[in-house]
Amino acid sequence: MSPPSLLSVRDLAVHFPVGRRGLLGRPARWLKAVDGVSFDLERGKSLGLVGESGCGKSTTARAIVGLQRATAGSVQLDGVDLTRLDRRAWLPHRRRVQMIFQDPYASLDPRQTVGSILAEPLAIHGLARRRERRLRAMALLEAVGLNPRHVARYPHEFSGGQRQRIGIARALALEPELLVCDEPVSALDVSIQAQIINLLEQLRQRFGLAYLFIAHDLAVVRHLCERVAVMYLGRVVEVAERDRIFSSPRHPYTRALLSAVPVADPQRERERRRTVLRGDVPSPLDPPAGCPFHPRCPERERVADDACEARVPPLGPCGGAPEHHTACHLEAGLE
């Protein structure tokens, strides 16, 4: 048997109760934010999790780092199922998985110096003596391209891009094996975004990190991730190697998503044929029966198939390429 993947997510589900009557009453309905997500991530590799708001990508990330309890399924780190651990048992595993957040303004304590922000995780995990911590903090600042002498400054003294670097340094403090990055560059200006993307790539090589990279910007994901999983309404609808996703996407939603992304080239942007999806993403409180994408699916105008409305399509191999999976009843008939 091959050794277990660094991260192995199986049938992960996160459901939220909605409209509970009273404190102990039964919820009126369940919001299925994540509903049966599975994927693997190997050591030192990066997987992009993409999709639009409400598709469940951030909830998936939060369940993996333990910020959100899983309703069902498993999250295995090196073969250990984290969802079955209590808080105490989780602690030694927690340092192996760290997270970077979207908003560099909201995710740093404004009353702490950068030095103490970076030393805190070391203190919690008992990893360094007080004096060593300051040196470690300075080394971390250096690693993310900041001036180590700014260790006594407060977050407000840094710009947005620099604050995101501090967030990255904090995530690196415990020498994790896996970084879960939730939209780490989407709040940044374009010129700064490129700096942070380059930094993340450089750190990955230097420390042998694996990334689970959550983003709505497909071009950013293409730059950083070797594999990409596309989510829609709480499910993975397609997963494949980077080149397969971008050059031969199989799921109609992936195709529409790619065609909707504007490219910074006036000539191509004006000539391309674009699939403009009709309507909005349905509410996850009231998902459509069958394939969650069927009410907006452009392929259904060409091929009508009752299965789309009747059954949820399973994620299965497609397109003749190994490791390329999609969840579409019509896949075999697509061009």
Add this chain to the structure above:
Amino acid sequence: MDTPLLSVRDLAVRFDTPHGSVRAVDGVSFDLAEGETLGLVGESGSGKSVTNLALMGLIPRPPGVIEAGSVRFGERDLLALAPEELRRIRGNEIAMIFQDPMTSLNPLLTVGRQLTEVLEEHRGLSRREARSLCARGLADVGIPEPETRLDSWPHELSGGMRQRVMIAMALLCQPRVLIADEPTTALDVTIQAQILELLSRLQERHGTAIVLITHDLGVVAGVADRVHVMYAGRLVEAAETHALFARPAHPYSEGLLASIPSFDGDPSEPLASIAGQPPDLAELPPGCAFAPRCPLAEEACRSGTPLLEQVADPRAAAPRYSACRVAPALLGRHAAGEATS
């Protein structure tokens, strides 16, 4: 260009803050022709939104001060109008849509009430007359069951729907100018595609001129006729869209274009990025504000602010402008690059 519809000259806006004064907009001039789309591009703090708030008379005073400039709209100078006169133009002849449709709709009023108010105010229609026009307005922007939607509350609508309501509201009086400030930034890409398609269809039908403020160069590439690039409160480049993307004439525009991850670049190559941070407006360097980050900066760039001047580009269909001393050399390099490739 014939007589422009809207003509901004030497606009300067200052904000007096406890930490000192900052000039958010400094000497901005541009024209807008009927039916065209002008893209205004820049990063946070570049002054693109303040420019447009100023010409709509929406700068809070204090702390804002309009120091200089004029905004000609037909016979009138918008900056010299009394608030009452400006209010008759705003929402009527010039309309605006904002980035966040949740905070720009009143949560305490139904969609219908907010829409009919516009027509009652500007057109003096009765509520019933206004209601039927508003239902048609909602249908035009692709909202299903418009009659029912008039009775919805903003919180009952999705983000895309709310932005459609904002657009319907902005277009009710068939404005001649529409200022769209990051209209799709808060939306998902598939919804963004719908809204951009809608805007260009409505523009074709009514001949509305659009100022599109955005940080997304991809959006600009798709819809703008001309692009103006702002940096640290000033216009640094102005050109027809194709020319700007093919041959940027300012190192900042060039840097911006290069730092966008693309769908066909080699992902194993690091992205080109612009070094350093955007400047603090309270402590602008002497000379060109971009010089500290500019790979082409020369000693002379660090003294004397470069003005936006025409640069020769024989291949461009329209005159183009750059506020950079080395712009001619930059254009020459692009030309050489194209010749060899």
